[in-house]
Amino acid sequence: MADIVESREVSALLRELTTAAGREDPYGHYMRLREIGAVVRADDGTLIVTRFAECAAVARDHKLGKMPVELLAHAGLADWAEHPALYGYFTSLLGINPPDHTRLRRLVSSSFTARRVQALRPATERMVDDLIDAMGDSCDFVPAFAFPLPCNVISELLGIPPEDRAQFQHLVSDWSAVLDDITPEVLSKANPAAKAVREYLAALATERRRRPREDLMSALVGHEEAGDRLTEDELLTMAGLLFAAGFETTTNLLSNGLVALLGHPEQLPDMIGDPASAVQELLRYDSPVQNIDRTALEPTTIAGVHFEPGDRIVAYTGSANRDPRRFTDPDRLDLRRPDNASLSFGGGMHYCLGAPMARLEAELAFPRLFERMPGLHLRDGARRRESLTIRGFDVLPVGS
Ligand code: HEM
Numbered sequence: 001m002a003d004i005v006e007s008r009e010v011s012a013l014l015r016e017l018t019t020a021a022g023r024e025d026p027y028g029h030y031m032r033l034r035e036i037g038a039v040v041r042a043d044d045g046t047l048i049v050t051r052f053a054e055c056a057a058v059a060r061d062h063k064l065g066k067m068p069v070e071l072l073a074h075a076g077l078a079d080w081a082e083h084p085a086l087y088g089y090f091t092s093l094l095g096i097n098p099p100d101h102t103r104l105r106r107l108v109s110s111s112f113t114a115r116r117v118q119a120l121r122p123a124t125e126r127m128v129d130d131l132i133d134a135m136g137d138s139c140d141f142v143p144a145f146a147f148p149l150p151c152n153v154i155s156e157l158l159g160i161p162p163e164d165r166a167q168f169q170h171l172v173s174d175w176s177a178v179l180d181d182i183t184p185e186v187l188s189k190a191n192p193a194a195k196a197v198r199e200y201l202a203a204l205a206t207e208r209r210r211r212p213r214e215d216l217m218s219a220l221v222g223h224e225e226a227g228d229r230l231t232e233d234e235l236l237t238m239a240g241l242l243f244a245a246g247f248e249t250t251t252n253l254l255s256n257g258l259v260a261l262l263g264h265p266e267q268l269p270d271m272i273g274d275p276a277s278a279v280q281e282l283l284r285y286d287s288p289v290q291n292i293d294r295t296a297l298e299p300t301t302i303a304g305v306h307f308e309p310g311d312r313i314v315a316y317t318g319s320a321n322r323d324p325r326r327f328t329d330p331d332r333l334d335l336r337r338p339d340n341a342s343l344s345f346g347g348g349m350h351y352c353l354g355a356p357m358a359r360l361e362a363e364l365a366f367p368r369l370f371e372r373m374p375g376l377h378l379r380d381g382a383r384r385r386e387s388l389t390i391r392g393f394d395v396l397p398v399g400s
Contacts, residue, residue, distance in 0.1 A: 002304030004047065005037035014042050023388055026290065027331065030319030038303035047305070047313045052327075052343070054303045055320035058313055059292060059347030063300035065097040066350075071295060071310065077182070084198065085178045085190035091233075092241040094350065097297065101349060107230055108238055108353065111219040112157075117356045120153060124361060127152050128368050138379060138399040142255060145365075146396070147173075150250035153361055154243055159208065159215030164200070168243075171197050176244040180387040194240070201239045205232070216242075246354045252288035252385070252392025253279075253362050259396070260286055260333055261366065262378050268370055270335035275363040278335040282362070284342035285333045290318030290391050292346055317343040318391065373400040 013029050013036075016022045022029055033040060033050045040048050049055055058064060069090065072080050080086040089095050093104055131145045139145075151169045152162075160168060174193035177186045205221050212218040220235055230238060260282055261271060271278040293314045296307040307313065321342040322330040334340075345352035352358070369376060379397035386394075 002038060004039045004041050004305055006041045007036070010036060010040045011043050014048070017388055020384075020386075023384055023386070023391075026318065026388065026391075027322055030316060030322060033316070034319060034323060039305045045312070047307070047311060048316065049303070049313065050316045050319040050323075051303075052320040052323040052325060055315040055317050055343055056347055057302045058294055058315040059317075059343065059350070061294075061300055061302065062098075062349070063296065063298040064294035064307070064313060065297045066095050066101075067293075067295045067312075068097065068297065083187055083191050084194040085175050085187060086182070088175070088194050088198065088237055088240050088244070089178060092237050092244075093353070094241065094245060098349070103228065104230070104234060104238065105349070105353075107223065107225060107228065107234075108220070110225060111216060111223050112242075112353060114356055116157070116216065116219075117360060120156060120357070121360065121364070123156050124149075124153055124364050125368075127156075128365050129372075132369065132372050135373070135400070138397065141258060141396040141398045142251065142393055145369075146251045146254035146258075146393075147247075149254065149361060149365060150247040150358075151243075153250075153357065154246050157216050157357070158239060158242065159204065159213055159217045160200075168197070168200065169247075171200075172243045172247065175240075176248050179244065179248075180385075180390055197240050197243070198236050201236050202232075205235060205239075242354065245352075246357070248390060248392070249288045250354075250358045250361055252390060253283065253358060254365060255393040255396050256286040256288060256391065257282040257362060257366060258369070258376075258398075259378065259382075259393075261370075262376070264333050264335075267333065267335045272367045272370065274336070275367050276359070277337075277340070278366070279359055279362045280342070281333065281335050281337050281340045283344040284321045284327070284337075284340050286391065287318045287321055287342065287344035288390060288392055289344060289346075291316045291389055292350075315343075317346070375400050 013033055017026055017029050030050055038051060038054050042048055049058055080090055093101060127149055131149060135144050152165055155165045171193040174189045175197060178190045204217055208218040209221050212222055291314050296309050296311040298309060300307050324330050345355040377399055379399050381397045382393055383395040385392050
């Protein structure tokens, strides 16, 4: 059996990662953690993996799963079901294990298809152009572009009318704060927001049952497969999840990607030449989601380390993406990198359901931004998000 490394250096590195400096640039700390060992233990007992092979194994191992409901009490969340913000998360795909996960994922996958995503292309192109039109000479890129684009695209997908979208953006933002950190303060805003989102989606579902359209909500309410269908509760949780999981992450892909591109202007022609490969590399280089967590459901072994049921494991996928064991010269942005499949969308059964949609948005947005705003540049005053899990910016001033 291999050793789990516990040391003062590990504790110090993990602590530093949560400081403003660590969040600004976690990659040096990740490098040191990867060198120290395949599996390290944090002060609170959590086991942490930072190398590519081990992170991929954590994502794919079926004996690891989402924290079962009975363990939530140990995490101080015994009353989770009474908080609308937590209920919507822990009962969604992101919070459950097979067989429930398998069933729900099958029901949504057959409606949220690649064809449906591709059908959003013309509307997404229009939204990109409209947002660029409104950007002016200088603005904060986050509220002007990176935030509304994904929100509008998911709204379009689900069938939320344009006039309701702005209000919806803010509600979902307050709600999805629980994906970062669950504190009483976060919950005091997240709970009413989650409740309002659910009520709105319930009214939309009722409307689409009466008069179906071409949107995903109509597909979900009408969908039946092998005699099975989503219950009303599952439907509302699923529709809410598409927002919660989908739009801040994509917002941060757009912001992190813009910063990376503006830092490497010599590579802009490669972005315009092959946006799909470029976006893949931007996702690897500075991922909007830096880690995923699992709990051992059965005994299992990863990197020669034995995991017992109940062990909590965090895989630092943001570090895996910079592992020299997997990528040549990993700290270099190379939009033409040939073998750049990363762990930014996770892996295994929870692999991101919205990956094709996030990719489509970024592939359309970046070439158009640089084509229409050749003088686009960063201005002073950028502020990072206060989170290590969701990496991105709260404020990102730009000029053109
Ligand atoms: C760049 C943007 C995005 C990133 C980096 C991202 C990342 C991720 C990651 C890492 C996971 C796996 C979590 C885990 O294993 O615990 C995940 C799951 C998920 N994502 Fe995304 N995501 C993005 C955009 C989206 C979009 C646009 C949508 C929906 C419209 C979406 C919907 C989901 C859903 C529903 C899941 C749960 C899948 C499951 O558990 O079976 N994501 N995402």
